[in-house]
Amino acid sequence: MRAALDLFTSQGYDATSVNEIADRAGTTKTTFFRHFADKREVLFAGQDTHARLLAEAIAAAPDSATPLELVGLALDALTAVFTPERHEFAGQLRVVVADNSELRERSTYKRAGLAAAMTDALHARDVPEPNASLAAELGVLAFYRAFDRWSDPANEQSCTSLTRQALDELRTAAATLA
């Protein structure tokens, strides 16, 4: 993934072949396709882990938690993954994805997967519709807004703290809108 992102950054996504990525990563095209369905997937495969982190945190939360508190705990678990060491990588990823429609498309699909994982986990905690879908969308919106701020080279706050702030802002906005 690191190898792929470096190549995409230096020579562009379209100009980079799977053979080059495999070469740079010290592996083969066959092995690449054993791990990734297509070239785009190399940047997003981690999202399955992210969906699992969200779902597990919601399942493990105390009985007293409200839907938005469940979402907050899920986002804490997810954003713990985005350590300072991944900061530069995230900035690079943001630029590469923003620049290519295929990657933007895969990114929105993964985003929908995160929302679905939270919605399902909220249903399992007996949160009814449409509250579950709405809380999940708020959470995903908060995370992506915070991730954008976090991956800015000038940012020094943690991804968890930025995501908590974004969720609070959205909660306030939801009260205003309603």
Place this chain on the structure above:
Amino acid sequence: MRAALDLFTSQGYDATSVNEIADRAGTTKTTFFRHFADKREVLFAGQDTHARLLAEAIAAAPDSATPLELVGLALDALTAVFTPERHEFAGQLRVVVADNSELRERSTYKRAGLAAAMTDALHARDVPEPNASLAAELGVLAFYRAFDRWSDPANEQSCTSLTRQALDELRTAAATLA
């Protein structure tokens, strides 16, 4: 598009070639690719019109409209397109998309495009962040929930009325969550 959907329904999306679609529609592969970037796009090309309808309705709304009222008017304009004659088609589309990951992916990308169109139009009406993004997401969520109900073969309500109901439910849910 009708031709493509009929073929996808009868023989599956993967098993249908662009040549077959062009044949059925009385045209050629070259003409097909002049209109559509890829095979998937034949089912979603209308979404650019949908994004425009949303944006225009928000731009044309009275000054007194609140952000959620702007979104409601945008959805009225969008859902006016989904007339009873398109009901069977929508049901078919829902089944074909649900069944194929490539189509689900393109569908989420188009959904993100509708949210972005509303967000931009709300910014142009001086709705600040994060209210604009949130109102747009609520609107898109309402529309897709309503579209699912509308395209159910047993449904007899209009798409506009179902979308208004869904938006009301989400507004209530937003007040509860916040």
